[in-house]
Amino acid sequence: xxxxxxxxxxxxxxxxxxxxxxxxxxxxxxxxxxxxxxxxxxxxxxxxxxxxxxxxxxxxxxxxxxxxxxxxxxxxxxxxxxxxxxxxxxxxxxxxxxxxxxxxxxxxxxxxxxxxxxxxxxxxxxxxxxxxxxxxxxxxxxxxxxxxxxxxxxxxxxxxxxxxxxxxxxxxxxxxxxxxxxxxxxxxxxxxxxxxxxxxxxxxxxxxxxxxxxxxxxxxxxxxxxxxxxxxxxxxxxxxxxxxxxxxxxxxxxxxxxxxxxxxxxxxxxxxxxxxxxxxxxxxxxxxxxxxxxxxxxxxxxxxxxxxxxxxxxxxxxxxxxxxxxxxxxxxxxxxxxxxxxxxxxxxxxxxxxxxxxxxxxxxxxxxxxxxxxxxxxxxxxxxxxxxxxxxxxxxxxxxxx
Ligand code: AMP
Ligand code: MG
Numbered sequence: 001x002x003x004x005x006x007x008x009x010x011x012x013x014x015x016x017x018x019x020x021x022x023x024x025x026x027x028x029x030x031x032x033x034x035x036x037x038x039x040x041x042x043x044x045x046x047x048x049x050x051x052x053x054x055x056x057x058x059x060x061x062x063x064x065x066x067x068x069x070x071x072x073x074x075x076x077x078x079x080x081x082x083x084x085x086x087x088x089x090x091x092x093x094x095x096x097x098x099x100x101x102x103x104x105x106x107x108x109x110x111x112x113x114x115x116x117x118x119x120x121x122x123x124x125x126x127x128x129x130x131x132x133x134x135x136x137x138x139x140x141x142x143x144x145x146x147x148x149x150x151x152x153x154x155x156x157x158x159x160x161x162x163x164x165x166x167x168x169x170x171x172x173x174x175x176x177x178x179x180x181x182x183x184x185x186x187x188x189x190x191x192x193x194x195x196x197x198x199x200x201x202x203x204x205x206x207x208x209x210x211x212x213x214x215x216x217x218x219x220x221x222x223x224x225x226x227x228x229x230x231x232x233x234x235x236x237x238x239x240x241x242x243x244x245x246x247x248x249x250x251x252x253x254x255x256x257x258x259x260x261x262x263x264x265x266x267x268x269x270x271x272x273x274x275x276x277x278x279x280x281x282x283x284x285x286x287x288x289x290x291x292x293x294x295x296x297x298x299x300x301x302x303x304x305x306x307x308x309x310x311x312x313x314x315x316x317x318x319x320x321x322x323x324x325x326x327x328x329x330x331x332x333x334x335x336x337x338x339x340x341x342x343x344x345x346x347x348x349x350x351x352x353x354x355x356x357x358x359x360x361x362x363x364x365x366x367x368x369x370x371x372x373x374x375x376x377x378x379x380x381x382x383x384x385x386x387x388x389x390x391x392x393x394x395x396x397x398x399x400x401x402x
Contacts, residue, residue, distance in 0.1 A: 004313060004347065007275045007285070011314055014271065014287050014296060015321040018176035018243065025165050028156050030216065031174035032325060037150040039167035042140035046097040051135040054089040054111055054123055055102035064128040067114060070121040072099070089123055098136055105135035143167050153325070155216075178322040180212040181242035183222040183235050185249040185259060186302060191224075203304045203372060204248035211311045212246065215319040232262035240266065240288050240295045243322060246315060249302030251284040259299045260284055268297050276386070278346040279306035279369035283314065303369035309349050309381065312400070330401035334361035334380070335394050343388035351378035354399060361399050378402055 002010070020034045049055065055074075060066050068089040072082050076095030084090055084101035092098070092105060106127045114122035143149060149167045150160055156174075164172055184205040188198060195201060202224055212219045220242055225235045227250060239245035250259035251273070260273065268288040275283045284299030298315050300307040312329075320327035337360050342348060351374050352361040361382055366374045380399040384391070391397070 001274050001276045001281075002272055003276050007272055007283070008314060008317070010271050011285055011296070011318055012321060014294075015318050016294060017324040018178060018322050020173060020176045020324065022171040023174050024171050025161050028161055028164070028172055028174060029158065031156055031177065032216065032323065033150055033152050033154045033156065034173040034175050034324070036148045036152050037164055037168050037172060039143045039145055039147045039149050040169070041143070041167060042145050043143035043166055044137050044139060044141070047139050048137050049092045049094055049096050049098060049105045049135060050137055051105050051107040052093050053091075053105050053107040053109075053135065054125065055084060055092045055098055055105050056089045056125060056130075057084060057086070057102060058104050058130055058132050060087055061125060061127070061130055064130045065124075065126050067122055067124050069117070070123050074099070089125070091123075103132045103136075104130055106130060107135065175323040175325055178217045178243040178319055179220060179241075180209075180217040180244045180246055180319070181220040181222050181239035182208045182212065183225055183239055183245065183247045184208075185225045185227060185232065185247060187227045187256065189224045204300070204302065204307050207304065207308065208246050208248060208300070208311060211308070211315070212244075212319070215316050216323060216325075217244070217319050227256035227258055229258060229262050229265070232258055233266050236262055236266045236268070239297075240268070240290070241293075242295060244315070244318065245295055245297045246311070247297070247299045248307050249300075251299040251301060252282045263297060263299065268295075273299075276346045277309070277313070278344050278348045279303060280310040280313070280349075281346065282306070283310045285314070301369070304372040305351075305375050306369040308372075308375065332359065332380075332399055332401060333396050334359045334382075334399050336360075336382075336391055336397055337362040337393060339393050340391045341389075342384040342391060344384070345386055347386050348384040349381040349400070350384060351375045352380050352382045352399065353377065354379040354401065361397060375402075 071088050073091040074096040075093045080099035084099050090099045106125050110127040112124045184202045189202040190199040209219045222235045225231045250257045268286040270286045273284045282301040286297045288295045300310045317327040340363050351366045352363045354361050364374050380401045383398045
């Protein structure tokens with residue numbers, strides 16, 4: 001049986017990065033920047049007013065006071081046509097460019113309108129604390145043309161999308177996003193509100209879709225296939241349109257474990273079946289190539305914890321590789337909180353809580369690969385090597401954080 005590392009190498013060999021492309025900013029949330037985003041503008045593009053008010057020359061104001069002629073009115077989007085000269089002001093709105101000659105903006109609340117003089121509007125300024133540059137944002141203080149505003153590798157948040165819209169506009173290069181189709185299998189699975197005798201709910205379908213989404217993939221839900229070849233092959237063929245098909249169940253040794261057979265009849269070539277791992281031994285992996293399109297197929301064991309561990313160990317790094325991203329498993333060392341006896345012919349991933357401040361891991365009373373509830377209480381999985389051994393409290397173990 002393959003070791004985890006050998007199996008992972010085989011998966012990696014088959015995972016070719018997908019081509020990257022550009023997406024419109026409206027579609028870029030959560031995507032990963034493929035290149036540094038470089039600004040093609042200065043921002044602001046001109047010295048701009050930060051207030052609705054009057055652009056003035058502070059030299060004209062004695063203790064902040066003067067009566068001035070208003071020579072022009074500028075709203076955001078307009079450009080000045082007149083310089084502000086002695087005893088003059090331009091009425092200006094937030095965002096509009098500061099006209100030449102002016103060196104400050106006085107907010108409208110500190111001004112009052114006077115009667116027109118010789119047909120020209122007049123304003124009284126009364127701003128005792130006025131100083132040069134007040135209420136003006138200088139050209140380029142926020143962004144300079146050529147600045148790297150966001151680095152390659154950034155997962156885009158709403159604020160990043162806003163910044164890109166300001167500095168770059170239009171569309172950005174992002175890492176490719178793989179499509180993952182998820183297919184649960186099993187005659188026992190039901191979505192009925194009350195499962196009947198012998199039935200259970202489908203936990204793996206929603207969980208594996210969520211895992212895929214969290215890994216940045218676009219997902220396709222293929223529902224539940226019954227344990228019969230025709231239903232399996234119909235849905236597998238749908239799944240082969242995706243970059244990755246993740247199946248759950250049907251890869252163990254039961255009489256209705258038909259996934260490998262169904263996959264073979266759909267032209268999926270088996271690369272390996274079974275890995276020295278607990279939980280997760282029945283893991284199946286294969287590849288289907290049709291024309292230029294390749295689908296990687298993971299047949300995960302049906303037991304939910306096994307499926308989740310296999311996803312973490314094998315599928316998540318694959319999705320990163322397809323997207324050309326580096327994959328960082330969050331591994332750490334921790335001290336065991338209690339004595340723990342471990343016996344298995346395979347390496348074991350055991351659910352545990354983790355006190356991150358003291359790096360202490362406490363193994364949980366896990367009831368095995370069907371016990372998803374205990375996994376939901378865990379912060380990490382402790383790796384125990386194969387073999388039989390009594391681990392003492394305080395011994396150092398490797399953990400993968402969840
Ligand atoms: P299998 O790998 O198909 O033999 O399934 C192993 C165990 O996992 C059985 O107890 C199944 O009932 C259970 N199982 C299979 N698929 C799912 C699923 N989608 N959700 C929850 N449990 C499942
Ligand atoms: Mg089954």
